[in-house]
Amino acid sequence: MRPPIPLIQSATLYNSIPRRRRYQQLSEDTMERLCILVLCVLVPLCRAESPLSPVVTPIDCNATEFEAGVALDLINEDRSNGFVFKPLHVVEVHEQEVQSHLYPASTIYYLTIDVLETTCSVLSGKSWKDCSEASSFHSWVFGQCKAIILLSMARRVQKLLNYNCTTASVPASAILQTCPDCPTPTWEISPKTRKMADKLLGDFNKESNSTRHFRSDHIERETSQWVIGPSYFIKFTIKETECRKTKRNMNQIDCKFLEDEDARVGFCEGSIMTNSRTGEEHKQVTCEVYEPKVDRSPAASFRGSFTYVGKAKVRFHDEGQEESGAAGKAYDEPHPSQNGIKPDHPPKDSSHKDHSGSSEEHGEKKPSVRKPKGLIQNFRLNDSDVLPAPAITISIPPLPTRPEVRSEFIEFPETDSHLPTCPWTKEDKPEILQYLPRKHNQVSADV
Known part of the structure; x- marks a missing residue:
């Protein structure tokens, strides 16, 4: 039996074989696999584009x-x-x-x-x-x-x-340095402010010809000043409710807001001044009403908006002319249905039959509440x-x-x-x- 070749001698013999003969010793299967692997790597590189980083x-x-x-x-x-x-x-x-x-x-x-x-x-x-x-x-x-x-x-x-x-x-x-007598802002909106806004809105609901009651929605700002007594100036938004004016013995707080796509909204500015000597209270309110936001455009809101001031109301027509009512008399408020914009829908719990059918009956879903895309921070x-x-x-x-x-x-x-x-x-x-x-x-x- 031939004795085994030492390891060092075996390596020497392998290195003495020409390089070409070494590659020839590889099997055809191994070469085929290697070619496929190389092609798989090169093909995507040929098709890819080098994207530019955003500048x-x-x-x-x-x-x-x-x-x-x-x-x-x-x-x-x-x-x-x-x-x-x-x-x-x-x-x-x-x-x-x-x-x-x-x-x-x-x-x-x-x-x-x-x-x-x-x-x-x-x-x-x-x-x-x-x-x-x-x-x-x-x-x-x-x-x-x-x-x-x-x-x-x-x-x-x-x-x-x-x-x-x-x-x-x-x-x-x-403000105190430049105008000591000017109104100063109230930072904490209290329940008292909400009650004053509701009192002002009560005058608007009473005098306007809207078929439904409005409720105060958001207190935007309040300032106060001493004139002949405490005076408060309030800016707030309002929203249309399900409660019709024909309903008697109604508590306005119990009225639910209409859905956003049906409810008209508005903005009011009002003041309540109290005479410190006589206790007499003076109120004044101005409100603008706008069509539902889903249907509003600059033209639509211009046609449908009106202003109520005390017991007189001002409305702008399409021609941009201003028309005002006499004291104690209010102009008819144009509802969206009169302008061909949107019909006046009854509340969901109303017994009134809507022959056109509700959106739920037709399988339509109410639009979801839209999330704001940003944030406002007040300091x-x-x-x-x-x-x-x-x-x-x-x-x-x-x-x-x-x-x-x-x-x-x-x-x-x-x-x-x-x-x-x-x-x-x-x-x-x-x-x-x-x-x-x-x-x-x-x-x-x-x-």
Whole structure:
């Protein structure tokens, strides 16, 4: 028997074999598997495209008046209470080109805008361009908004992705220095305020020709002042209820609101002044009523809105002419059905037969409550305070795109714009400039 070859000698013999002969010793099956593996790796690489990383770049603030205006219109439309914002300064803007088959040729804008409240309720559906600001300094409410919007010129799309705003009133100490006798804001809305709003609304319900009662919905603001006695000024929203005026011995508090798609809403301003000597009470209220938000457009709300002042009511016609009623006489209030907009639906528990059938009978579902796309945060400032700046810290999921294109989460840029055109002043209000946010003082909100 031949003795075994030592390991070192075996390795020497293997290395002495030419390299070509080594490869020839591989089986055909092994070579076939290797070729298939190489092809599987190379084919996807040949078809793949190298995607570009998204680029977020700062742009000149004085060239973004249109984008800033669109952003505020979208924010105002998204809100369910408060007052319409208008722009003061465009602080900084970034842009990002995006690739999406749903929104071709689209751009995402990241905007920071200083804002001022107008006298228009957001329920009115008006653009900030059609609203005026409060006439006196002590009534101003200012703030700053950060917004992420998408604009697609090819599809004519204007989409609000997220926003966060911080707001504040002029500090009370500043009001006392400039106007000691001016009304000062009430920070805590008490049950007493709600009762005063209901009392004012009672006058409106009594004098208006609406077929249903309205109830107060949200107290927007209250200020107080001493004149010949305590005086209170209240701004609040109202909403239509199921209770018809033909129903007697009715407690207004027990009236349930109509569904959002059926209920008209409104905005009221009223005052209650009490004479400290005689105890006599003086009331005055002004209300505007708007069509249900699902059906409202600027034209529809203009036709359907009216104003009630004390015992006189003012209504605007399509031609824009103003018509007022004499004291003690109110004009007929046009219901949506008279304008061909929406019929007056009976309450669900009514015995009235609706031959057209309800939406539930036809299998239609009531629209779900829409979640706001952002947040408004209110702050109370002292004279030396600065309003905290808003911040958007969440990541928004990528827009729908094709598989071969890499998509990125949408995030508000952390880097500041140092362009000389920023900030850009749309309207100057030097009285409140000292209270507007500084970049280092930010408040985040994950919405």
